[in-house]
Amino acid sequence: MTTAAASLPLSLTVAVVAVGISAVSGSARRLLPTAVAILVPLGFSLLLVHGLSFPGGLTVLAQWGPVRVTAEGLAFAGGRGVQLSAVVLVLLLFSFSVSVPDLVAALSARGVRGRFAFVLASTLTLLPAIAARVDHIRQAQEARGLVIRRGPVARLAAFRQQVVPLVLSLVEDAGTRAAALEARGFGAPGPRTSYREVPDSAAQRLLRPALVLAAAAAVAWRLWPGSGGA
Amino acid sequence: MSSPSLTLPAAGPGAARKRRLLEAAGALAIAGTYIYLVLNQPADITGGPGSAPALIALSGFLVGAVLLIAAVLPTLPASTVALIPVALVLNIVLGQFVGSTLVPFYLDAVGTVLIAVLAGPAAGAATGALSSIIWSLFNPTVLPFAAGAALIGALAGLAARHGFFRRFYLAPVAGFVTGIIGGVVSAPVAAFVFGGTSGVATGAIVGAFRAMGDTLLAAITKQALISDPMDKAIVFTVVAVLVYALPRRARMQFPFLRKHRVLAGDTTDRAA
Amino acid sequence: MAEPQRLGAAGQKPRDGTPAARGAAAGQEREARTPATAGAPAAAGAGPVLAAGIRNFTYPDHAAAALQDIDLAVEPGSLTAIVGASGSGKSTLGRLLAGWLLPGSGGTLQGHLEVSGTRIAFGGTAADPRIDPAAWGRQVGFVPQDxxxxxxxxxxxxxxxxxxxxxxxxxxxxxxxEAVTRTAGLLGLSALLDRRPDRLSGGQLRRLAIGCAVITGPPLVLMDEPYASLDAAGSAGLADFVRNLNKAGTAVVILGQAIDPPLFDADSWLILDRGTVVTSGTPDGLMSAPALLPAGIRRAAGRQGTGGVAAGTSVARAGHPAAGGSFAATPVPAAPGVRNPQAPRLQGKCAPALQLTDVTFGFDAPPTAAPATAARATAGRPWRSRWRRAPAEPTLEDPTTTKQTPAEPATTDPALETTRNAAVDAGVQPAWGSILRDLFLEVHPGEIVAITGPNGVGKSTLLRMFNGLLRPVTGKVLVNGVDIAGVPVGRTAAHVGLLFQHPRDQLFERSLLREVQFGLDHLDRLDRLDRLSPLGRIDAARDGQAPGGDRALAALAQVGLADSAGEHPAELPGSHQRLLALATVLARRPAVLALDEPTVGLDGNGLAVLDAAVRSAAEAGAAVVLVTHDVEYARTAAHRILRLTGGSLVPG
Structure with a gap:
């Protein structure tokens, strides 16, 4: 219970610092809504799981049958919520501040890294296009008499009618794209070069292995029998 | 005359061995992590992401998933690699959409299962792991489930190989079984890393089990056994509808379909 | 376009272009990147840069061969045209030669392919060599149709x-x-180098695709229908570019389904029909006996049977084929100069089938220039209707949804701009401000009205008003005298049939029959309900008609696709996809038929079908509105021509 990662002030500090950096770098407007969309359901879930019944809970605040709202349960849910918030915010800070083209250029090489870069970049390119694609299909269907009525069943039916053509056209396009990629040397062996230059300072080059080592050390220290204590 | 420069050499055995080794290492890491967690039954659920069992679950599953990607991704043909982003987009869009509703399902594996059926278990496993890793860029909570997603992909591919997509009613059955296995494997992650679930509907179910006196791991496992098999049965059915709707020319890019006669009505490959 | 220049890969020394040097290079440096040969075109004696002897090629699971008995050899620095109607196997041949369709995984090939002196023989067995697409791509650059x-x-x-x-x-x-700068300069892309590729207009995208194919300096470049949908200026610019490639020693093969003016430059033509070469020879030789050409191949305007080949060539060379740029729209005989061949029977006697009064429309919000981030896609609810909000994200696959926004400077070289791509025309509009203003339109039953106008002026936006896919900001749209405001699109669709510009966008079923049948039964139900409502009354023509399935088959037969009823729409050739889309509209027997650029991509046979369908629909009492940039076609087909300019319609 006394480990660093479990300490509430530390979690709060990390979360606040992450939001602060994001505000300074100008990504807060995009980061915060995303974070809220993730953390609110997570928080509700924690409340439901721990707030309503907590085995170690003694201070009962309210009780309906087997459901006992205890102070300990709420505290636990809150603590865990803050902890996860810190983790989520830090990871999101990375996603929203990294330049994807630079990341892809840095990863571009043949083999695993190049292919991972392809999957990453292509996914991020295709994602926003989906909405437009669905729109096209819906327009075509409406122009041929589809009326999307209200209500979950009707919506589900319309959803099915749009998903099938959506997937078909995406799969078809992927097949053509594969041929194009191959012809342009995507699968060819041999060294690659990169058109985009990614600035990389000496400090960054040093910092990267240092951070990896630090992370590994932290994990090892936690797992070492008798050191951190689980 | 034929020059080697315009044609591909036959695949050497060396590369295949290295790939098998990485695959085995990945699978071992995932299996070992799970066995450790179940055998030790760590009682400490209070530590959160920094506690020892959470770290083991996170790192063991993640290392396994990364090893699987490293083993499989370089060996996939371009037609499969080009389709993986499409699968990821489907996973993310459907998963995000369903996750925003109050349905206790996820539907976040349609793309993974689609690839598994079209291109086999290895491709399915890599897609599942990649899906979690890339999705985690904008929803970090899915990252710990990479190994579970890889397992779903691999199982879906195996089901396809053994003809579960040849009969329409077998697909949901295979999905149901896959869901049981996947749910059981993913439950420790939810328990040790999150101390619960990431959705409201699933959280309510876990809360109900806990109120009846279950431990957190048991409650989450039971919740997973309610949600996952149904979820995967739906996903497998959706994928069956999709692959049968594919035009022949689109299917023909995937030798796996022909080699193992995955779909009813397809002729077997003469080369097989 | 810029001065002729060698388009070789950067950093490569121009290689000696003599045959001897080429031979030596072919022996030893096959792996090396081969830049376009510098210097003089094709010295006599050099081997073909590409040759093929295809006995037959069959797609997997298909009984019939897609290609058979095709022999061709392409000399360095030459221009070859492979011309065939839709479904002639032209695209299959193109992809096979380009290494985009691989023998083995993509189908069974018997015969041989030969690139730069390396011959690969295929026996159609599993033991066949497998083509390395990357190595192949270094020899053959390919510009796909899409x-x-x-x-x-x-x-x-x-x-x-x-x-x-x-x-x-x-x-x-x-x-x-250096290579990027040079290639971009040649193709007029220099000002666009920092733009996102998925935000280019159709014309810019085509130039980018050509750039991607030539930048590595392959000795041969294959282009699939590069001239389809290009206007006169665009064709001339591309023809110039091709000539420069030829001068630099690069062989060019152009696949087409129409005899576009630039093809008269070619050294030889190969005419394809039903998967085989029916005839070949020089353009002059073939045009002197046009009867040899299959009927499905469209011919350029003013050249048909007149023997004016030399004149045609010189027009094309002059770089401004004013009349030659557009095509004789239809083989159906129509008296030129006669504006209204048949006055619509019903005009004036009954109420207009379609009436737009004082319509104004515009997109309110300026487009966001923010890069597409993944987070945005996750934040929204993708399945919701998104009309009347800020512009939709452009899709990468569909060039029509991307367009230069008016805010951006006119960076484009108009030379290669396509005439079809405007996003406003696709209705997905990164344009803002007022597009339609004070617009009035009345179309009576039996009347055919053509609407012309330059790209991006809002023609497709206007068509989308007819069934409510877009709603006017002010003004009214009346169908059969009933205001459609507030009526769901799906209901209005019973009376207004809309053919979209891109057929692929409106085909979504798994067989042709199901495609045409989609919504027909629903339509019948609506009809019974609508008997009571004013909107339904005038469609008495649909009374007592055959059930949906029969009507679907009849519509397929009308466009000549009844034999393919069980096939997958995605597997049809482009021209047939367009006809299928037309059939889906015809089967519904709408009171108003709205067609968006119906002639683009149709071969000769398709045009005849379209023309017959439009006429018979009008004779049956439908009001037809067609939007086209093809003025020739508008003249022959329509009773009335209107021009959309400044947001409103004026007599054209």
Missing amino acids: AAAILSTVRATVAEELAFGLENQGTAPAAMR
Whole structure:
């Protein structure tokens, strides 16, 4: 219970610092809504799981049958919520501040890294296009008499009618794209070069292995029998 | 005359061995992590992401998933690699959409299962792991489930190989079984890393089990056994509808379909 | 376009172009990147850069061969045209020669392919050699029909997209930069180098696709229907570019389904029909006996049977084929100069089938220039209706949804601009401000009205008003005298049939029959309900008609696709997809038939079908509105021509 990662002030500090950096770098407007969309359901879930019944809970605040709202349960849910918030915010800070083209250029090489870069970049390119694609299909269907009525069943039916053509056209396009990629040397062996230059300072080059080592050390220290204590 | 420069050499055995080794290492890491967690039954659920069992679950599953990607991704043909982003987009869009509703399902594996059926278990496993890793860029909570997603992909591919997509009613059955296995494997992650679930509907179910006196791991496992098999049965059915709707020319890019006669009505490959 | 220049890969010394040097190079440096041969075109005696002897090629699971008995040899620096109607096997041949369709995995090939002196024989067995597409791509550059297909989807700017092929070859960065700058200059892309590739207009995208194909300096470039949908100026610009490639020693093969003016430049033509070469020879020789050409091949205007080949060539060379740029729209005989061949029978006697009064429309919000981030896609609810909000995200696959926004400077070289791509025309509009203003339109039953106008003026936006896919900001749209405001699109669709500009956007079923049947039964139910409502009354024509399935088959037969009823729409050739889309509209027997650029991509047979369908629909009492940039077609087909300009319609 006394480990660093479990300490509430530390979690709060990390979360606040992450939001602060994001505000300074100008990504807060995009980061915060995303974070809220993730953390609110997570928080509700924690409340439901721990707030309503907590085995170690003694201070009962309210009780309906087997459901006992205890102070300990709420505290636990809150603590865990803050902890996860810190983790989520830090990871999101990375996603929203990294330049994807630079990341892809840095990863571009043949083999695993190049292919991972392809999957990453292509996914991020295709994602926003989906909405437009669905729109096209819906327009075509409406122009041929589809009326999307209200209500979950009707919506589900319309959803099915749009998903099938959506997937078909995406799969078809992927097949053509594969041929194009191959012809342009995507699968060819041999060294690659990169058109985009990614600035990389000496400090960054040093910092990267240092951070990896630090992370590994932290994990090892936690797992070492008798050191951190689980 | 034929020059080697315009044609591909036959695949050497060396590369295949290295790939098998990485695959085995990945699978071992995932299996070992799970066995450790179940055998030790760590009682400490209070530590959160920094506690020892959470770290083991996170790192063991993640290392396994990364090893699987490293083993499989370089060996996939371009037609499969080009389709993986499409699968990821489907996973993310459907998963995000369903996750925003109050349905206790996820539907976040349609793309993974689609690839598994079209291109086999290895491709399915890599897609599942990649899906979690890339999705985690904008929803970090899915990252710990990479190994579970890889397992779903691999199982879906195996089901396809053994003809579960040849009969329409077998697909949901295979999905149901896959869901049981996947749910059981993913439950420790939810328990040790999150101390619960990431959705409201699933959280309510876990809360109900806990109120009846279950431990957190048991409650989450039971919740997973309610949600996952149904979820995967739906996903497998959706994928069956999709692959049968594919035009022949689109299917023909995937030798796996022909080699193992995955779909009813397809002729077997003469080369097989 | 710019001065003729060698388009070889950057950083490569221009190689000696003599046959001897080429021979030596072919022996030893096959792996090396081969830049376009410098210097004089094709010295006599050099072997063909590409040759093929295809006995037959069959797709997997298909009984009939897609291609058989095709022999061809392409000399360095030559221009070859392979011309065939829709479904002639032209695209299959193109993809096979380009290494996009691989023997073995893509189908069974018996015969041989030969590139730069290396011959590969195929016996149609599992033991056949497998083509290395990357090595093949270094020899043969390919520009697909759908230019967007060449995009890697992983490069953030036009410059990086151009460089993708060079990166994969490990070209040094400095040389890469030089090649990108030079290629962009040749294609008029210099001002667009920092743009996102998925935000280009159709014409820009085509130029980018050509750039991607030539930047690595392959000795041969194949282009699939590069001239379809290009206007006169665009064709002339591309023809210039092709001539410069030829001068630099690069062989060019153009696949087409119409005899476009630039094809008269070609050294030889190969005429394809039903998967085989029916005749070949020089353009002059073939045009002197036009009876040899299959009927499905469209001919350029003013050349048909007149023997004016030399004149045609010189027009094309002059770079401004004023009349030659557009096509004789239809083989159906129509008296030229007669505006209204038949006055619509019902005009004036009854109420207009379609009436737009004082319509104004515009997109309120300026487009966001923010890069597409994944987070945005996750934040929204993708399945919701998104009309009347800020512009939709452009899709990468569909060039029509991307367009230069008016805010941007006119960076484009008009020479290669396509005439079909305007996003406003696709209705997905990154344009804002007022598009339609004080617009009035009345179309009576039996009347055919053509609407022309330049790209991006809002023609397709206007069509989308007819069934409510877009709603006017002010003003009214009346169908059969009833205001459609507030009526769901799906209901209005019972009376208004809309053929979209891109058939692929409106085909979504798994067989042709199901495609045409979609919504027909629903339509019948609506009809019974609508008997009571004013909107339904006038469609008495649908009374007592055959059930949906029969009507679907009849509509398929009307466009000549009844034999393919069980096939998958995605597997049809482009021209047939268009006809299928037409059948889906015809089967519904709408009171108003609205067609968006119906002639683009149709071969000769398709045009005849379209023309007959439009006429018979009008005779049956439908009001037909067609939007087209093809003035010739508008003249022959329509009773009345209107021009959309400044947001309203004026007599054209």
